[in-house]
Every structure is written in C-alpha cells, then in structure tokens.
Amino acid sequence: MSSTASAPAKPRPAPPRVSLLRTRKEHAQETAQDYVEMIGELIATTGEARVTDLARRLGVTHVTVNRTIQRLRRRGLVTALPYRSIFLTDAGRQLSEESRFRHQVVADFLKSLGVPAAVAYADAEGMEHHVSRETLEAFAKHLRPGRDRAG
Amino acid sequence: MSSTASAPAKPRPAPPRVSLLRTRKEHAQETAQDYVEMIGELIATTGEARVTDLARRLGVTHVTVNRTIQRLRRRGLVTALPYRSIFLTDAGRQLSEESRFRHQVVADFLKSLGVPAAVAYADAEGMEHHVSRETLEAFAKHLRPGRDRAG
C-alpha cells in the first residue's frame, strides 16, 4: 500500500458532509405529499376520492393505496372509514394545497426554461419534493420578475 | 350521496396519469448514484474508499453501507473483497462521473438563481436524481448562455 506509490496520500477521512439523512426523510414525505395532492385533485374534479381511483391515477395497485391510506390516517392527514371514500383533514388539505402549489411552480419554471411540457411535468413530479422554500421562491421570482412578493 | 348536492358530479374517474412509477424507479437509482459518486470522490481525494469513510460521509452506519455495497456489486458498479477497500468498475466510474457532473450543474444552477450555496447543495442532493437530460441541458444552457454545446 505504500511501496510503488499511486495513492495521493490520505488527508484525513473528512467529517460527515452529505446529508443522505435529509434525502431519506424527504422520501418518507414524498408519498404523503403525492397522495394528499391527488386526493385533493380527485375531490375537486370528481367529488370524491376512492381507493380505486387513486390506484389508477398513481399507477399502483389498490392494495398499496389501501395500506398507504392507513399510514396517512395515523399521521392525521386523512380520515377514512371502511368501504367509504377518503377525506382530507385540515392538515391534509393544507399539505395538499402546498404540494399542489409547489408542484405547479416547479413545472411552470421548467417550462419557462424551454423544457417541453411533458418532460417538465414528469421532472417536477420528482423534483418538487426536494425544493426548499428558498429555491421555490427563486423559481417564483424568476417566473414573475416584476412583482416581488405580493400575493 | 345525491340528495342535497355538493359534489360536482363525476366526469369519469380519469385514466392513469401521474407516473409515480418513474419516481419509484428513480428512487431505486438514487442510492446507487449517491454511493458511486461518493466512492469516486473518496478515491480521488483520499486514495481509497473504505466502508467506514463512506458511512461517515453519507451519514449512515457501516452496516447499511456494507449491504448497499453488496447490492452495487451485484449490479456491476463496484468490486469489493472482504476487508478490502471498494473500487469502481468501468460502469461504476461512468455513473459516478455522470452523477457528479449533474449534481454540480444542478447546484451551480440554483446558486446562479441566488439560492444560498448551502441550500443549493442540499436541494441539489435530492433534485439531481429527478433531472432529465432535457432539464439538465436547460440548466447548463442558462449557466453559459454563449456557448451552445462545445465540451
């Protein structure tokens, strides 16, 4: 290991740096965000959110939806009774609206850069969950350069 | 359900739309990308990539690193022998460089929008895995408006 030389020495193993921790925690929240966002959308467009509809729209089986809904129930984001459709709690509705807004801003921002709409929406679906408040504001600012913080 | 009226009718449950499938698949690749990227970085800066160093830098325990390395080995991204340090295969090195480049472009792009460096790097850590070729090119183009595709 130290005869012919080829390794550039070892200037300290370096302290912890990359926070995969944050990424992992975000993953745990991504599902919740995508579900409540879709639940809100279904309620707004069809009047109710059913397990089957969610499964179809999210591209997973009804089994997966069912169990996820139970988790969201435990987290206080939705209410659901056996064989009945799904409702958002106040917290769920709030998260739903935040997620929907952020998703839209990210997608619009990408489109404004010239990314094709379909690609922009697809990318936004994944990127949205990793966009901090600061970055979201930078995106929004870029979208409306004139105004600077009015609702 | 149809007496007092409050639900806006049901204009079809709508066909599958959102591709959580893509998001899931991307998740499956995130770990691989983050690991090979870090392995490449460790080899470049300290001469070798050890389990302990990876654990420290990624913010997980050495146990998690160990098992992940076995998975990467099966996927042909790294080679590793018991009690020896980890090496990248050709495929691993290529993925490492691609990931590193994309990570850097995303981070630089966010910084160019005025996002604080620390936040930009943190956001990029998660966003990078969901950035398509088209979006990456849009980011890169925004960074160097003059040049248009020269290496």
Place this chain on the structure above:
DNA sequence: TCCATGTTGTAGCAATGGCTACAATATATT
C-alpha cells in the same frame, strides 16, 4: 330478488434501506 361485477380489505411475499448488538479481522501501539 338474485347475481354479476366492481370495489375494498386482508394475508402473505419480496426488495430496499434504516438500525443495534455482537463477532471477526486488521492495524497500530507499546
């Protein structure tokens, strides 16, 4: 009313990605 179909729920499997506790090996210090 009866039955077919649609919807929801449950049982049980797999892969991923965390962890603690403990064992084995390698390296460094005396």
Place this chain on the structure above:
DNA sequence: AATATATTGTAGCCATTGCTACAACATGGA
C-alpha cells in the same frame, strides 16, 4: 509479540413500498 483500537462483517430487528391471490362487501342489471 502482545494487546488495544479500528475496521469490517453478520444476525436479526423494523418500516416502507411494491406485488399476487383471495375474501368480503356493495351495487347495478336482469
């Protein structure tokens, strides 16, 4: 060389997020 420390590996736990197969319930049509 002997011992202490650091590193690596293994056993076994948990939660999440997928799935298929099957059971139960609800609802519309005959």
